[in-house]
Amino acid sequence: MPSRSKADSSQSRSDAPPHVLESYPDQPIYSCLKCCATIALQDELISKAFSGRDGPGFLIHIATNVRLGKKEDRALMTGVHSVADVYCLGCNERIGWFYHKAADVSQKYKEGKYLLEKERLVKENMWTLDGDESW
Ligand SMILES: [Zn+2]
Structure with a gap:
């Protein structure tokens, strides 16, 4: 019964809860x-020199555990x-x-990227407690 064993393997894959990332023990998040x-790995950070709606923002390649709202045109400081x-x-x-x-x-380089508000995030450095406040 080949189809049966196929179903079994897909079932065991669904054990992991949705929207939970595997851990990344060796890098700050x-x-x-x-x-x-x-929300994001520090490796995905492109630039810290951005402005969010309420303060400083980060441009980031990939964000996880997020959902997107409705698409709309918005006039930002750098244009529509x-x-x-x-x-x-x-x-x-x-x-x-x-x-x-x-x-x-x-x-155009921003297309497909995320702008995340700095004050909504907290940086977790998994290894060191080096007092890095400069991010
Ligand atoms: Zn949250």
Whole structure:
């Protein structure tokens, strides 16, 4: 019964709870300030020199444990962008936005990236307690 064994293997794969990342023990991560869900690896950080809605923001390649809100055109400091708000899956807090499209050619590098509000995140350095406050 080959089809039976196939079903069994797919069942065992579903044991892992949804939306929970495997742990990354060897690198710092950014977590949701409110619910501590893992949002991004520090490795995915592109730039800290961005502005969020309420303060400094990070441009990040890939965010996890998030969902996107409705896509809309928004006039940002660098021009009109097609964006969607980004919400934490754990606590539903808005933590930034996702760049679908940038109108200005010079802003195209942001497309498909995430802008996360610094003050919604907490950096967790898994290894060291070196007092790094400079992030
Ligand atoms: Zn959260």
